[in-house]
Amino acid sequence: DLLGVDSQQNLIMGHKTYDFGLIGLGVMGRNFILNVADHGFSAFGHDLDKEKVNALKEEGKHTGRVDASSDVHTFINALSKPRKIMLLVPAGKIVDSVIEELVPLLDKGDLIIDGGNSFFTDTDRREANLQSKGIHFFGAGVSGGAKGARRGPSIMPGGNKEAYQEVKPIFEAVSAKFKGEPCVAYLGPKSAGNYVKMVHNGIEYGLMQLTSEIYDVLKKAGKFDNNELHSTFKKWNEGRLQSFLVEITSEIFTQKDDKGTGFLVDKILDKAKQKGTGKWTSQNAMDLGIPVPSIDIAVSMREISGLKEERVHADKLYSRSKPEPIGKEELEKMTEEALYFSFITTYAQGLHQLADASKEYGYELDLSVIAKIWRAGCIIRAALLEDITRAYQKDGQLHNLLLAPVFVEKINSTVVSARELVAYAAKNGIPVPGLAASLTYFDAYTSSNLPLNLIQAQRDYFGSHTYERTDMEGIFHTEWE
Numbered sequence: 001d002l003l004g005v006d007s008q009q010n011l012i013m014g015h016k017t018y019d020f021g022l023i024g025l026g027v028m029g030r031n032f033i034l035n036v037a038d039h040g041f042s043a044f045g046h047d048l049d050k051e052k053v054n055a056l057k058e059e060g061k062h063t064g065r066v067d068a069s070s071d072v073h074t075f076i077n078a079l080s081k082p083r084k085i086m087l088l089v090p091a092g093k094i095v096d097s098v099i100e101e102l103v104p105l106l107d108k109g110d111l112i113i114d115g116g117n118s119f120f121t122d123t124d125r126r127e128a129n130l131q132s133k134g135i136h137f138f139g140a141g142v143s144g145g146a147k148g149a150r151r152g153p154s155i156m157p158g159g160n161k162e163a164y165q166e167v168k169p170i171f172e173a174v175s176a177k178f179k180g181e182p183c184v185a186y187l188g189p190k191s192a193g194n195y196v197k198m199v200h201n202g203i204e205y206g207l208m209q210l211t212s213e214i215y216d217v218l219k220k221a222g223k224f225d226n227n228e229l230h231s232t233f234k235k236w237n238e239g240r241l242q243s244f245l246v247e248i249t250s251e252i253f254t255q256k257d258d259k260g261t262g263f264l265v266d267k268i269l270d271k272a273k274q275k276g277t278g279k280w281t282s283q284n285a286m287d288l289g290i291p292v293p294s295i296d297i298a299v300s301m302r303e304i305s306g307l308k309e310e311r312v313h314a315d316k317l318y319s320r321s322k323p324e325p326i327g328k329e330e331l332e333k334m335t336e337e338a339l340y341f342s343f344i345t346t347y348a349q350g351l352h353q354l355a356d357a358s359k360e361y362g363y364e365l366d367l368s369v370i371a372k373i374w375r376a377g378c379i380i381r382a383a384l385l386e387d388i389t390r391a392y393q394k395d396g397q398l399h400n401l402l403l404a405p406v407f408v409e410k411i412n413s414t415v416v417s418a419r420e421l422v423a424y425a426a427k428n429g430i431p432v433p434g435l436a437a438s439l440t441y442f443d444a445y446t447s448s449n450l451p452l453n454l455i456q457a458q459r460d461y462f463g464s465h466t467y468e469r470t471d472m473e474g475i476f477h478t479e480w481e
């Protein structure tokens with residue numbers, strides 16, 4: 001029976017203490033604690049809800065390494081020092097109130113780790129505040145849902161580098177492994193961890209939107225039924241599109257409706273909810289001045305989806321002819337290539353944002369490390385991340401994935417299908433804004449000449465905003481009239 005080093009020492013001293021503390025015993029918290037215990041560390045949970053406390057005690061009993069209490073003092077006294085306390089509570093005010101309650105009970109050198117999707121500026125504020133009290137604060141994004149928390153999530157921690165050493169063995173043990181390598185790494189100071197998780201979620205929104213558009217085209221234009229959709233996505237998941245999202249998509253099409261007949265997916269209302277991380281990615285990209293249109297449009301589409309009644313009304317006002325027939329085989333090839341193309345451009349945008357944010361906020365991010373810890377455990381894990389990792393390992397200064405030679409090749413071999421698919425969908429009234437935004441982003445980013453000279457002329461015309469010239473240095477203004 002393996003005990004963590006700390007608890008072994010503490011047992012010798014005659015007082016059993018626990019290696020790791022966790023507050024918030026919802027599904028994620030409970031699963032995370034059990035995962036910690038599975039790896040030989042002792043862990044103590046805390047939640048005000050006694051039922052959740054008892055549920056964990058029961059579930060963790062067999063390990064002999066898990067205990068919990070609804071009393072915060074019992075919790076604090078149960079932990080070995082420096083205490084390592086992870087919070088898995090909803091982002092926002094609750095995080096602040098938990099911290100406020102903990103601080104008077106903690107000692108200098110203790111660590112609080114926020115494992116939720118907190119907004120990065122909140123993390124900066126909390127870290128600065130706790131630092132003045134000698135307490136370390138980490139924002140650590142945890143991705144992989146409930147299953148990931150139990151069997152191995154991808155963890156994205158940021159904060160004080162030396163203090164990270166205290167939790168490193170636990171995080172490395174519980175994280176997902178890609179070919180034996182842990183999907184966790186110290187990412188950078190301050191809110192680096194939360195920021196990276198936020199962009200992870202932005203990319204997640206983008207990939208989900210793209211997948212849903214491909215589903216729409218296959219269904220409306222190719223008349224694919226759920227069985228065919230299942231086999232198509234399954235086949236794709238065995239190739240270069242291999243990824244968690246493609247995998248679960250293929251499985252979704254097999255789920256029968258347990259409350260009626262047919263398939264569940266056909267009964268689900270087409271209004272997508274959001275908790276905000278995708279929107280934050282988009283908003284912050286605007287602040288940084290970094291274009292991420294594939295993510296922006298994914299957020300907008302969730303908003304459009306929410307306007308169900310208006311959509312139903314508007315649908316009746318405008319006629320739309322049936323899509324022109326297209327062969328299943330041809331469509332399958334075209335959609336596979338278009339999806340691969342737009343997955344690449346979406347990762348490219350998110351990573352571009354990270355590179356810029358790193359400079360702006362002093363995160364000192366290593367994009368090859370981020371790509372590496374995204375290869376397993378997280379929602380956006382994909383075979384592509386292996387290529388992305390290598391591209392950034394080869395060139396740490398890479399401005400954009402689209403500039404890496406190996407991606408030039410991948411894009412060149414798929415862009416024609418992306419064009420054909422977007423053109424077909426536009427002509428036939430099937431909305432594919434994610435695919436279209438990915439394509440247009442690519443076309444714009446790879447154009448030496450854009451028509452924005454005209455915008456500069458207009459700005460100068462009506463507002464004397466000045467312009468630069470292509471043939472001489474300086475700032476110019478013209479009296480246009």
Ligand code: 6PG
Nearest residue numbers: 143144145201274275276277379
């Ligand atoms: C993850 C997910 C997780 C959560 C999303 C869902 O990485 O495990 O991203 O953090 O499921 O935040 O986001 P929405 O509710 O906004 O779709």
